[in-house]
Amino acid sequence: MKNLLTIAGSDSSGGAGIQADLKTFAALGVYGMSVITAVTAQNTQGVERVEEISREMVKAQIDAVFNDIPVDAVKIGMVSNPEIIQQIALSLKDWKAINIVVDPVMVSKSGYHLLKPEAIETLKKELLPLARVVTPNLPEVKAMLGWEVTDEERMESAAQEIFSLGLESVLIKGGHLEGAANDLLFDGKDLTWFKSPRLNKKNTHGTGCTLSAAIAAHLALGYDLMTAVEKSKSYLSGAIEHSFPLGHGVGPVHHFYRFFKEL
Numbered sequence: 001m002k003n004l005l006t007i008a009g010s011d012s013s014g015g016a017g018i019q020a021d022l023k024t025f026a027a028l029g030v031y032g033m034s035v036i037t038a039v040t041a042q043n044t045q046g047v048e049r050v051e052e053i054s055r056e057m058v059k060a061q062i063d064a065v066f067n068d069i070p071v072d073a074v075k076i077g078m079v080s081n082p083e084i085i086q087q088i089a090l091s092l093k094d095w096k097a098i099n100i101v102v103d104p105v106m107v108s109k110s111g112y113h114l115l116k117p118e119a120i121e122t123l124k125k126e127l128l129p130l131a132r133v134v135t136p137n138l139p140e141v142k143a144m145l146g147w148e149v150t151d152e153e154r155m156e157s158a159a160q161e162i163f164s165l166g167l168e169s170v171l172i173k174g175g176h177l178e179g180a181a182n183d184l185l186f187d188g189k190d191l192t193w194f195k196s197p198r199l200n201k202k203n204t205h206g207t208g209c210t211l212s213a214a215i216a217a218h219l220a221l222g223y224d225l226m227t228a229v230e231k232s233k234s235y236l237s238g239a240i241e242h243s244f245p246l247g248h249g250v251g252p253v254h255h256f257y258r259f260f261k262e263l
């Protein structure tokens, strides 16, 4: 059994964050563990309130896991503020963590700022260089580079510019463009497109969290990065295809569609 750790925020409605990650891990047959960085009060309609966990408590959770259990991959999502980011970077270096996937979560689908704007520089300098792969969406690319990606050609330039921040590789998600949902991987050598038709579904809460958690799981299972992304995208498309209405807003994707058609 492979052991996976997610370091992220809790989503009380279960669609994104820690909850999406743990469901993804379970669906892909790996053991899931969690370090919570923030508790959000949110539902399918939006985020109501956030309480950040202290830097000391984030450290204590990471130490408790690594002290006792081998960790085969780490997925990082919502990290809230510069102090938490610095602590995660220090702790992961101390524990020599491997297969780190960073989803640089900044703003929720509903528009709530899940990362303090002043934390973007710390994220770029201290956390992104530790990752095997970083998976920004297009608004996050804009926040990191200061210019907007409006088409696939510009995604290619953005991938190269983000890579040159000192990253091992970057996967830019194209879900926010019109048309197909194509993602682009750049590893310093090759630009590789992962293409998928846009599924006409409204319930897509947690797609970004699910994709990065699935990539971490596939890396832990021993797949190379290209295969891990390909398999994760295919898993995510199935989860979006079987997504379902829940609450009054944007419902979640269905993680266990391979096992149960209905939840």
Ligand SMILES: Nc1ncnc2c1ncn2[C@@H]1O[C@H](COP(=O)(O)OP(=O)(O)OP(=O)(O)O)[C@@H](O)[C@H]1O
Pocket: 016, 109, 136, 137, 138, 173, 174, 175, 176, 181, 182, 183, 196, 197, 198, 199, 200, 201, 204, 205, 206, 207, 208, 209, 211, 233, 236, 237, 240
């Ligand atoms: N309607 C869709 N059909 C198929 N794939 C999609 C669709 N929407 C998004 N995706 C895919 O889902 C993944 C997440 O994409 P997106 O760009 O929406 O990220 P995100 O904004 O980080 O997600 P989240 O909204 O959960 O934070 C990408 O692989 C993207 O291509």
Ligand SMILES: Cc1ncc(COP(=O)(O)O)c(N)n1
Pocket: 008, 009, 010, 011, 016, 017, 018, 040, 077, 078, 105, 107, 108, 109, 110, 114, 204, 205, 206, 207, 208, 209
């Ligand atoms: C705790 C947490 N982490 C990440 C997201 C992003 O997901 P989305 O963009 O689908 O709202 C979220 N809403 N909440």
